[in-house]
Amino acid sequence: MSGILVVAEHRNRALANVSYQVLSKGRQLADQAQMELLAVVAGSDVDAYAKELAGWADRVLAVKSDRLEGLLAEPCQKIIAHLIRKIKPKITLMGHSSFAMDMAPSLSVELGIPLATDCIDIFWQNGDILVTRSIYNSKVNATYSFAQSETVLITGRVGEFSVEEGGRQGQIEEIEFDFEEESDYKKFEGYLEAEAGGVDITQAEVLVSVGRGIKDKKNLEMVEELARVLGGVVSCSRPVVDYGWLPSERQVGLSGKTVQPKLYLGLGISGAFQHVVGMKGASIIVAINKDAKAPIFSVANYGIVDDLLKVVPALVNKISELKGKTE
Amino acid sequence: MDIIACIKRVPDTSEADFIKIDPAQRDIEKDRLAFKINNWDEYALEAAVQLKEKLGGTLTAITVGPEDWNEVLRRALAMGADNAIRIDRDVSADDAYTVAVILERVIQRLSYDLVLFGAQSEDFGSGQLGAMVAEMLGIPHATLVTVLEAEEGKVHTQRELEAGTLQSYTIELPALLTVHTGINQPRYISLRGIRSAMQKELQVMALDDPGLSPETLVPMVKLEKLELPPKGKEAELIAGAPEEAAERLAKILKDAGIF
Numbered sequence: 001m002s003g004i005l006v007v008a009e010h011r012n013r014a015l016a017n018v019s020y021q022v023l024s025k026g027r028q029l030a031d032q033a034q035m036e037l038l039a040v041v042a043g044s045d046v047d048a049y050a051k052e053l054a055g056w057a058d059r060v061l062a063v064k065s066d067r068l069e070g071l072l073a074e075p076c077q078k079i080i081a082h083l084i085r086k087i088k089p090k091i092t093l094m095g096h097s098s099f100a101m102d103m104a105p106s107l108s109v110e111l112g113i114p115l116a117t118d119c120i121d122i123f124w125q126n127g128d129i130l131v132t133r134s135i136y137n138s139k140v141n142a143t144y145s146f147a148q149s150e151t152v153l154i155t156g157r158v159g160e161f162s163v164e165e166g167g168r169q170g171q172i173e174e175i176e177f178d179f180e181e182e183s184d185y186k187k188f189e190g191y192l193e194a195e196a197g198g199v200d201i202t203q204a205e206v207l208v209s210v211g212r213g214i215k216d217k218k219n220l221e222m223v224e225e226l227a228r229v230l231g232g233v234v235s236c237s238r239p240v241v242d243y244g245w246l247p248s249e250r251q252v253g254l255s256g257k258t259v260q261p262k263l264y265l266g267l268g269i270s271g272a273f274q275h276v277v278g279m280k281g282a283s284i285i286v287a288i289n290k291d292a293k294a295p296i297f298s299v300a301n302y303g304i305v306d307d308l309l310k311v312v313p314a315l316v317n318k319i320s321e322l323k324g325k326t327e
Numbered sequence: 328m329d330i331i332a333c334i335k336r337v338p339d340t341s342e343a344d345f346i347k348i349d350p351a352q353r354d355i356e357k358d359r360l361a362f363k364i365n366n367w368d369e370y371a372l373e374a375a376v377q378l379k380e381k382l383g384g385t386l387t388a389i390t391v392g393p394e395d396w397n398e399v400l401r402r403a404l405a406m407g408a409d410n411a412i413r414i415d416r417d418v419s420a421d422d423a424y425t426v427a428v429i430l431e432r433v434i435q436r437l438s439y440d441l442v443l444f445g446a447q448s449e450d451f452g453s454g455q456l457g458a459m460v461a462e463m464l465g466i467p468h469a470t471l472v473t474v475l476e477a478e479e480g481k482v483h484t485q486r487e488l489e490a491g492t493l494q495s496y497t498i499e500l501p502a503l504l505t506v507h508t509g510i511n512q513p514r515y516i517s518l519r520g521i522r523s524a525m526q527k528e529l530q531v532m533a534l535d536d537p538g539l540s541p542e543t544l545v546p547m548v549k550l551e552k553l554e555l556p557p558k559g560k561e562a563e564l565i566a567g568a569p570e571e572a573a574e575r576l577a578k579i580l581k582d583a584g585i586f
Contacts, residue, residue, distance in 0.1 A: 011488070070494075074467075098488045101446075102470045105458035109427070114547035117453045130551065135451050136340040140348065140355060142451075143551045185499040186467040189483075194491030206585060212341070230586055242509035248491060255487055263585045270341060284583055286576065287562060293344040302579060303562035304572045314573035322581050 002151075003036035004029055005089035007080055008053055009071060009099055010041065015049055018095030021161040023056045025122060026093045028164070030058075032124055035090065039170075042079050042177075043068045055166025063175045072188055073102040079177050081110050088150055091129055093122070096155040108153050114146040115153045120160045129154075137270060138295040158254060159277040197249025199233060206232025206263045209252060209279070212239040213268015213289060213308055220245060222312045223267060229319045235259065237275045253278035267308045271296025288312070328384040328477060328500075331442045332375045333430055333460075334368035334403060336396045337450040352552040354419060364399045367445025371506040373513040375443050376407040378477050385409045387437065391429050393417050397529060404524035405516045412530045414537075422546040423451075427459035429544070432537035435464060441482065442503040446471050457505035468503040469496055473510050 006026040008019040023039060030037035039057035041049045043064070050062040061083065067075050080103070084092055094100045096118040108115035120141070121132035131154060132143045146152045201207060208227040214220065220234070227234045236246045238253060252259055253275040264282035268289060269275060276299050279285070287300035288308045297303045304311055338360040340346060347356040364372075372388065379386045387410040388403035390396050400411035414429055434442060442464075444457035454470070461468030473493065474485035480500055485493040487507055498504075534540060565572045565579075580586060 011492075016489075098471055098486070098494075101454050102458065102468075102486070105423070105455040106462035106468065108424070108455075108547075109459050109462035115424070115455060116548050117455055133451075133453070134556070136338070136346060136355060137343075137449070138556070139340055139343070139346045141554045141556045143554070144548050145551050147545065147547045147549065149547070186469075186502075187497045189495040189497055191488075192485065192493040192495060230580070238508065244512060251491075254489055256491060258490075263580065263583075284580075284585070285562075286580075291342045291344050293346070294342075297562045297564075298559045300562035302576065303564045304576065305564060306569055306572060310569040311573055314569045315577060318570075318574045318577035319580070319586060322577055323586060 002088055002090045003038050003058075005083065005087060005092045006037065006039045006057065007092065007094040008039050008041040008049060009095060009097055010043060010049055011071060015052055016095060016097060018097055018156070018158045020163045021159070022093050022095050022156045023053065024164040025156060025161040027056050029091065029122060029124065033090075038087065038089065040080065040083055042076055043071065050172045054170035054172055055168055057170040058168070060170055060172045061175050062172055063177050065177060065179070067179050070188060070191065071099055073099065073106075074186065075179060077103050077107050077110065078179065080107055082177065084111060084151060090151060092151065092153045094155045096157050100155045104153055104155055113151055113153055114149050116144055116146070117155045118157050119154055120157050122154055122156065134273070138272065139293060157273060159273065194248070197247055199249060201233055201235045201250055201252065202257050202259050204233040204235075204259070205261050206230045206265070207235045207252070207259060207261045207282075208232050208265045208267065209235040209237065209269060210240055210267045211237040211269030211275075213270075214240065215268075215309070217243070217245045219309060222309075222316065226265075226312050226316050229316055229323065230263070230265070232261075232263070237269050237272075266296055266300070267312065269296055270294045271299055328378060328382045328440045329438055330375045330378060330384065330386045331389060331434055331437060331439045332368070332372050332386065332403065332408070333389050333442070333444050333456070334372060334399050335365045335390055335448060336362055336392060336399045337365045337448060339363050340450070346555070348553045348555065352554065353550065355553065362395070362398070364402055365445050365448050367447055367449070367506060367508060368399070369445075369513045370508050370510050371443040371445045372403055372406050372408070373511045374475055374506050376514070377511065378441070378475075379407065382477060384440070387412065389414070389430065389433060391416050391418055391426050400529055401521050401524045402516060404527045404529075405520040406514060410530065411527070412532060414532045414534065416534055420546070420550065421544070422548040423453050423455035423459060424547045425544045427456055427463060429534070429537070429539060430456070430460050431463040432539055433532065434460065436537065440500045441477070442466075442501070444503070444505045446505040446507045454505075457503055461503035464503065466501050466503055467498050468505070469498060470505040471507045472504045473507045475504065475506070475510060
């Protein structure tokens with residue numbers, strides 16, 4: 001019987017948020033097509049994850065092996081390939097995580113099946129599955145169908161699918177998996193957790209955050225000044241760390257920190273989803289960007305479409321003036 | 328160490344506020360856009376050049392695209408590539424799988440220790456190509472690499488997971504890595520450098536050179552239509568000259584109790 005198979009992901013003793021998101025999407029797609037929803041979780045100790053997943057899935061396949069210490073792409077690819085061959089799900093669904101980016105493309109080639117990654121929508125149309133992706137810096141949406149195939153592989157964008165209540169009690173099946181002899185051409189050496197830095201941006205109530213639009217490191221000076229008059233801290237998006245202008249501890253987003261300040265003032269930040277997932281919980285979001293079509297303006301409460309290098313000094317003056325009046 | 332770097336040319340849409348979709352909904356109108364090397368590929372090239380400078384060997388840059396894609400190969404040659412190959416093909420309707428099939432055919436006939444890709448492209452961002460080619464070549468891979476050190480016969484890499492965590496691997500060569508931004512600071516290439524790279528030879532291959540034909544290249548994923556994203560929630564825009572806008576924003580922030 002064909003169904004929908006969700007590949008769940010875990011790290012640091014918890015299921016990944018994105019796994020709940022794609023699980024909820026998978027539940028919806030399965031209900032719409034009256035299909036079974038299956039979830040697979042692999043690891044050295046998966047009992048707790050399997051119980052959790054059974055809240056959404058009709059059947060949970062729990063693959064337990066000491067080889068699965070850490071969630072590594074190669075052994076997982078072998079397991080998922082085996083399960084897809086055996087179960088022949090109509091769709092296999094994963095979050096578009098770093099793990100999926102490492103595994104899904106090679107898995108699709110191994111099985112010779114279509115793959116669509118980082119999808120922002122997944123939907124049925126006349127019995128076929130279609131996906132929408134966000135391309136060209138979030139400025140265009142592209143809808144795709146798949147070549148004729150028994151099964152397709154889809155990864156869903158992080159933060160795109162809302163988590164619905166599970167409330168089910170699916171069956172849990174333990175699966176034995178025999179790994180072939182281990183090859184040592186690729187040796188896992190361990191995880192390196194991010195080092196704690198000098199400034200903890202997650203504790204700041206006001207973040208003045210800079211992106212690529214700052215253009216030059218020397219312009220950070222006026223940004224520091226704005227943060228100072230607002231009683232806040234300077235954070236940034238990825239390019240600013242890539243250029244070496246600020247340390248990685250200041251980075252907001254998927255590969256950096258998740259923040260929830262009272263004010264998030266984004267300067268020259270376009271608002272790629274990798275950044276937005278890290279800051280959309282802020283109470284007030286203000287964006288200053290000269291590109292009126294920058295996706296940040298659909299997240300922000302207030303926006304100024306202009307050159308930040310002109311607005312920031314003016315803003316420093318006005319805030320100082322207003323503060324002077326009250327003090 | 329012989330290195331292959333696969334690169335592409337992309338339209339720069341990062342600050343374009345005039346994107347239009349053609350009436351057939353198949354492509355965007357590109358005549359007003361500037362084109363450039365894919366951001367991630369610039370980091371991959373820099374990583375390749377640094378390894379070559381340290382360990383010797385050759386660097387071959389490869390792209391699959393029409394004639395105006397030569398400019399990214401010129402850039403690669405200016406950065407320090409020894410050879411440049413363009414497989415002549417309009418890839419605008421191709422999916423990652425199709426391009427992977429072409430690249431695998433070309434790469435498998437070359438001698439290499441390490442193949443580098445950018446982790447994803449700026450235009451479509453599917454992040455599939457590198458790991459697909461690795462699987463087709465039957466060599467190990469790691470994606471999203473932010474630390475890369477090489478010695479004889481192996482590479483030590485760290486790849487990026489979420490929230491700043493890194494995953495560390497030692498991988499025996501030959502191998503394929505996809506490179507993330509921030510792994511290095513790509514060197515500045517002057518126009519003069521690119522002009523002098525015009526002297527270097529650029530090899531152009533037809534699809535049938537590696538034994539492929541257009542009929543054999545069938546995409547697995549098919550574009551149905553392009554659309555502008557639906558208008559969602561929009562920010563309340565504060566208009567006016569910088570001074571005026573700043574004054575209004577300052578008042579809003581003060582009223583909200585920020586300062």
